Amino acid sequence: MRKKEGNKETAIIEAAVRVFAENGYHQSKISKIAEVAGVATGSVYLYYKSKEDIVLKIFDLVWMKLSKELQQVVQRTDMDPGTKLDSIIDILFDSFTVNPALAIVFVNEQNQLLQQEKGNVVKFYKGFLDLAEEILREGVEKGIFNTNIDIRLFRDFVTGGLRALLHEWARRPEEYPLNRIRQNIKYIAKNGILIHHT
Amino acid sequence: MRKKEGNKETAIIEAAVRVFAENGYHQSKISKIAEVAGVATGSVYLYYKSKEDIVLKIFDLVWMKLSKELQQVVQRTDMDPGTKLDSIIDILFDSFTVNPALAIVFVNEQNQLLQQEKGNVVKFYKGFLDLAEEILREGVEKGIFNTNIDIRLFRDFVTGGLRALLHEWARRPEEYPLNRIRQNIKYIAKNGILIHHT
DNA sequence: GTCTTAAATGATTCACAATTCAATATTACC
């Protein structure tokens, strides 16, 4: 019997990330993914049952890793909510630092998948939102966060801002140093743009 | 000779907005748009030369209106930068209040169009970003806005947050009253979540 | 009422790319 050589399963996923990032899901052809992966078109179907299956796999991998790390942060009792907020931002950026193309796919295709309720994306995303909400609620209870602000709304706003910056960074990683982005987001989310005279 | 009856050109655009909002651009069939517009499939092609032509027309209409209104705000000399920031937010939300479906299409499909550089979307969007940047710069110069914050970054962050909230609102207009959203965004962008003891 | 001309129709055509599968190559084991 013959053994599978190399790791085509992984090669295909990595190729797909690159191709999806460059052209978007719908404009990406399986034949192109196969070419980039160094594999015949038909071989893609030995590992994945459809094109959709590939994106879903990509999102599963990303979210699996993210949710595990995020879980650990929320549960810590030695961190104040402000620091937890910072940690979430760090986790997100760290996850994508090694692979900007993955960030682009993540940001660009997630809405489609959420809308179509395909795979586990909805479940994972809701989990993430709940977790963020929990941290914010904790901050309000401890009297650190502003009670005038609607928690859900703040959460959605910051999440949206994060996505946008992740995207910008991923498109031109050299131009926007990641550390500057992190620092700024953390500051803006907490203090806004106005100068506060204390 | 026969005259065009009703206004099928508009009916098709409006149908397309509804169908795109519900299913996303790629999942939307011309035949469905035609059905919703109360028109035969072939008739769509009397008014638009392709499916893509329809989305581009939708974005042209939206951006044309937006950019005109936004221009007027920036040019005013009787408004401080903080108020101008508020006005931008108002203009965006007001534009979509009457038509949540349009907001959904706007938020969901814009990235695709930007990436493919189709139509005028890139031009309009860049114009919008420049304009926002101008206001922020003005605020910094006048000593109202925080100099520690990277202007571009703040602009992208807030833009992303706005998009996210616009989307959330459009999906369930009853649940999130628009006025609450506006108030909160304005406050958050300026003050962040932390309580500031003055 | 008939004629001319443009508008409208929707079944048919066509293009594209996802998926399949018969043929071929590779490996392990004897």
Next chain:
DNA sequence: GGTAATATTGAATTGTGAATCATTTAAGAC
């Protein structure tokens, strides 16, 4: 080095839905 079992290939198939166009409908002119 022969054979069985499995992996790989890429040309052929297939499904889908965008776009076309021969035909029908109807408005306005006379």
